Amino acid sequence: MCGVFGIIFEEEREDLGKILTAAAKRLVYRGYDSVGIGVVSESGSSDLRKDVGIVDEVNQKLNFEQMKGFKGIVQLRWATFGTPSQKNAQPHYDCDKNMIGAHNGNIINTVQLRKLFTEEGHTLRSENDGEIVVHAIEKFYDIHHNMDLAIQKAGEILKGDFACVITCVDDRKMYCIKRGSSLYLGVGKGFVCASSDLPSIIPLTRRIVPLRDGEYVEFDHCSYRIRDIKTGDEIQREPQIMDISSEAASKLGFDYYMLKEIYEQPRTTSTLLEFLRFDMDLTRYINILNRARNIFIVGSGSSYHASLAGSYFFNKFAKKVSVSCEAGRFVENYANAVGEEDVLILVSQSGETKDVINVLNSLDGKCTVLSIVNVTGSTVMMRSLLNVPLCCELEISVPATKTFINELTVLYYLAAKMSFDDNYIKQIKNLPELLEKTLHQAEPQIKELVESQTNFSDSYVLGYGVMHPVALEGALKIKEVVYRHFEGMYSSEFKHGPLSMVEENYPVFFVTHSSQTNMIVSHINEVTCRNGYAIAISDDSEEIASNVMKVVHYPNCPWYLSPFLATIPLQLFAYHFAIREGKNPDLPRNLSKTVTVD
Structure with missing residues (x-):
């Protein structure tokens, strides 16, 4: 998980902290256990601030937006190695605070490398595997006094999949590595940046250099060199223009x-x-x-x-x-x-x-x-x-x-x-038009359902045939954003065990289409005859509607378009249920948009 962003300019920027904070806000879905920013000024001094919490909270506490410099790195952490804490937040320094680096991913031999670095006299300040990446590069830089060799040699001892951004305090370059985790390079007017994901780059530049696993990049404010991390061979690759509007990243x-x-x-x-x-x-x-x-x-x-x-x-x-x-x-x-x-x-x-x-x-x-x-x-x-x-x-x-x-x-x-x-x-x-109609038809019904029911602490979402994947997806959406147990299941399987859960007013959702009436009405009655509360998501079917306590309708359509339309009410139900419960549906706890760990 996690998100990392690094940028380098030609000259000192009074607004560097604001630029890095804005990038962090665009990556907030990748991690919200902690956040940190490290900057380097032209005078050769560095400033590293980090703590537990989401971007706005930590920014208010540590004044990220007041940080100045000509290059900097921001990282948002989704905890894997080391508990969420100030010391485990990234970026990290090396022993002598000559390097600042942060990563995304997992270093699976962290325990072994920690023991090695401790025996060699390294100063380790955290339990986090991101710090291990910084010390691995430092180890070989101290031997070879060359960042290319240091990165290549560090790549040999670091086990796992990761991406990182790292810089030395005393030079005008920055480096990034991609090995199994997402990483993109952005080339702008007077700057170059690297990021785990595009939302933090697109508002700054649409000139994107895709990177492949096993590559690292040396870059300054106006140029970049891609190399193979195993051989050191230089790789030529031109930027591509990403046709994505900045409005796509706003609400x-x-x-x-x-x-x-x-x-x-x-x-x-x-x-x-x-x-x-x-x-x-x-x-x-x-x-x-x-x-x-x-x-x-x-x-x-x-x-x-x-x-x-x-x-x-x-x-x-x-x-x-x-x-x-x-x-x-x-x-x-x-x-x-x-x-x-x-x-x-x-x-x-x-x-x-x-x-x-x-x-x-x-x-x-x-x-x-x-x-x-x-x-x-x-x-x-x-x-x-x-x-x-x-x-x-x-x-x-x-x-x-x-x-x-x-x-x-x-x-x-x-x-x-x-x-x-x-x-x-x-x-x-006809699908776009049908989706538009479904949105306007379903949302008032969903709002009324959410507001009128209080017994949704546990439920099943059942689907037959092509509606089975829709039932699974709907249940997943609700679990993700509401933190309630909703289980998706093939409707024919419900009687083989889970039916024992049904008691008076126990809610069960049936995602269906009128073409499935004969089968689904039988499954509905298995619930209602035991005093369960059956809710259908269906097109216009009198027979289905008359067998349930509540029905949310989507527009009539051929059966093969029904899974598209039936998905919309479940998405809306998850959203409005989360809002009712005071949850932020954009940032569910414990989850990340891009899952880059095993």
Whole structure:
């Protein structure tokens, strides 16, 4: 997890602290256990301030915005090694306070290196693995007096996946390393910066240099050199212009990013569908899938739920069997059986999810790898033969909303194209309009439901057929932002054990469509005959409505578009429930937007 940002200018900046604080606020979804800023002035002095808490709290306490200098580093921490504390907050100094550095990721041999550095006389001030990165580079710099060699040698002893930004107090350069965790370089007018994620760079510059794992960069205010961390060989790579508006990173009048991003879904889906119409690689992508012996669709969290729906579409539309699997489970369950005739579709919002990258690393060229990723230049995208971008712009709120809908859209579109049935493609052209109608139709109903019910401390969300992934996704959204136990499940399975939970007024949600009436009414009655409180999310069906205590309607549509529309009320329910409970839906406790640890 964590987020790190470093920037270097040509001259001293009175507003450096403000620039670093603003960058931290744009990365706040990556970690909120602690935050720290280190700056270096042209006089050769340094200033390092850090503490436990979120950016605004610590800024008010330590006056980050008053810090001055010509270069600086900010880090937001999501704790893994070492408890959340002032001493474990980053950035860290080296022994003599000649270096300042911060990282994102996990150094898995921290215990062993801590013992080694202590025996060698290093001054360690924390229990944090980020400090170990700084001391590893310091160790070899003291031997070779050369940062290139120091970084290359440190890379040999640091075990784990990480990215870091580090600088020496007495020079006019900065360095960053990418090895398994996300990192981007931004090239602006009079400055160069590096960051874990694009939201902190885009307001400053759209000239982005994607970095690959195993690379490090030496940069000053006007130039950069990329090198291979193992060989030291220089790598030429020009910046790319990222076509992302700075408005995408602002709330635009909404109270929270989550609600803004829910309401952006009609537009981002429309953008994606327009892109898919003209994507020159899509035919090649589909031909690879048609020739595949086995298709594996792999993701984590919301992306896994989209993968489940994708397998359903592949079966129903294209009559093609595909295996959907959680990324964290794939290696143990399937990796040994994968061969060169198989195809792997990796689905990821960030393209940096550690569990997904572990799948890539385990296969190491054994099969064809395709991807569906939102972040251009991410690790997963760059290591895939072909990628379909999600076209969502930035998604800042930790809970996935618009990326989930667009993942569904891509998988639907691929399956529809493989089916040679033009009707599926014709119908999905109506999706943006239907999503817009769903938002305006569902939100008043959801608000009334949230305000009128007080017994939502524990519940199940059930779905049948293609609605099963939607039930899982809805339950996940509620757990993420409300911290209540909502469990998603296939509705036919509920009677095989969990039905024992039902008592008077126990709430159970049924996510459904009128095409499923015969099956779902039977499942509803299993709950209501035991005095449970059944709530349906459905299109217009008198038979379903008459069998439940409450129904939230979405617009009528063909069954194959129903999972898109049924997702919206569940997203809105999670959001408004969180607001009722006084929770911040953008920053759920213990969670991070991009999960870059095992």
